[in-house]
Amino acid sequence: MEWLRVERGSLIVDGTLGMGGHTEAFLKRGAKVYAFEWNEDSLEVVSERLKEYGDNLQVFPISFVYIKEVLQRERLLADGVLLDLGLSSFLIERSGRGFSFQKDEPLDMRMSLELKLTAEDLLNRSSEKELGEILKRGEVPRASSFAKYICSVRKKKPLAKTFDLVSVVRDFYHPSKKKEKDLLALVFQAIRIEVNHELENLERALREIPEVLRSGGRLAVISFHSLEDRMVKRTFKEDERLLVLTKKPVRPSLEEIRENPRARSAKLRVAERRS
Numbered sequence: 001m002e003w004l005r006v007e008r009g010s011l012i013v014d015g016t017l018g019m020g021g022h023t024e025a026f027l028k029r030g031a032k033v034y035a036f037e038w039n040e041d042s043l044e045v046v047s048e049r050l051k052e053y054g055d056n057l058q059v060f061p062i063s064f065v066y067i068k069e070v071l072q073r074e075r076l077l078a079d080g081v082l083l084d085l086g087l088s089s090f091l092i093e094r095s096g097r098g099f100s101f102q103k104d105e106p107l108d109m110r111m112s113l114e115l116k117l118t119a120e121d122l123l124n125r126s127s128e129k130e131l132g133e134i135l136k137r138g139e140v141p142r143a144s145s146f147a148k149y150i151c152s153v154r155k156k157k158p159l160a161k162t163f164d165l166v167s168v169v170r171d172f173y174h175p176s177k178k179k180e181k182d183l184l185a186l187v188f189q190a191i192r193i194e195v196n197h198e199l200e201n202l203e204r205a206l207r208e209i210p211e212v213l214r215s216g217g218r219l220a221v222i223s224f225h226s227l228e229d230r231m232v233k234r235t236f237k238e239d240e241r242l243l244v245l246t247k248k249p250v251r252p253s254l255e256e257i258r259e260n261p262r263a264r265s266a267k268l269r270v271a272e273r274r275s
């Protein structure tokens with residue numbers, strides 16, 4: 001709230017509405033909110049939850065890569081834009097799309113059904129080289145050899161469920177109990193990022209959003225892994241239209257982490273549109 005200087009009458013764009021925690025806080029401060037969310041099930045729940053705010057909340061059931069297009073069409077400039085990247089607890093726990101390695105679900109991993117390829121398609125149909133590159137981009141260790149191993153396993157039986165992927169990771173790496181969770185998180189994350197084009201979407205959004213910020217308007221991005229954070233840090237620094245306000249990323253306090261352990265890896269960076 002402070003970084004975006006939300007006040008009565010501000011126009012705030014929430015690029016990642018989710019369950020509407022941030023948006024509701026903006027609305028309570030009297031802002032008008034344009035919110036983007038591409039997951040169909042989240043939209044249904046959040047629209048019902050926030051309906052009391054009426055016209056102060058405009059919801060767009062599309063990707064945040066269209067923020068510039070929507071604002072320019074309406075000839076608007078935003079006072080603040082927020083991107084709170086990645087998955088929501090709702091998607092992890094209730095989507096049934098295979099985001100968690102702790103539940104046996106179909107290997108889907110699409111945040112939006114508009115996306116064509118599922119994790120299952122990607123794991124079973126990509127070439128060994130493509131798979132190796134996807135894993136390498138996600139900083140998975142020994143990516144090329146692991147890709148080769150996946151290809152040998154899928155020839156016998158295609159991977160269909162999350163637990164199939166968990167078994168492949170266990171059989172290839174034989175990780176210790178202590179390391180297993182981190183490794184699984186890294187592999188699942190690498191596949192999810194690819195299925196949802198997360199880095200491409202972020203790159204485009206970071207490039208286009210400054211065009212629809214008023215001078216003095218702010219862009220705040222919360223990221224949850226180093227690939228995204230590095231992209232935010234570099235893009236903010238290189239963009240001449242922006243003044244970086246956070247030399248170091250803002251991290252959650254120990255108290256916040258205790259209350260909400262999923263916040264532990266969050267990093268917030270903020271930049272201001274120069275005049």
Ligand SMILES: C[S@@+](CC[C@H](N)C(=O)[O-])C[C@H]1O[C@@H](n2cnc3c(N)ncnc32)[C@H](O)[C@@H]1O
Binds near residue numbers: 017065084085201
């Ligand atoms: C970390 S959650 C946001 C939680 C939200 N700030 C709240 O208070 O509930 C990220 C949300 O962004 C959505 N999302 C991710 N990438 C998106 C994109 N390219 N366009 C629109 N929504 C996206 C996800 O579906 C998810 O609901």
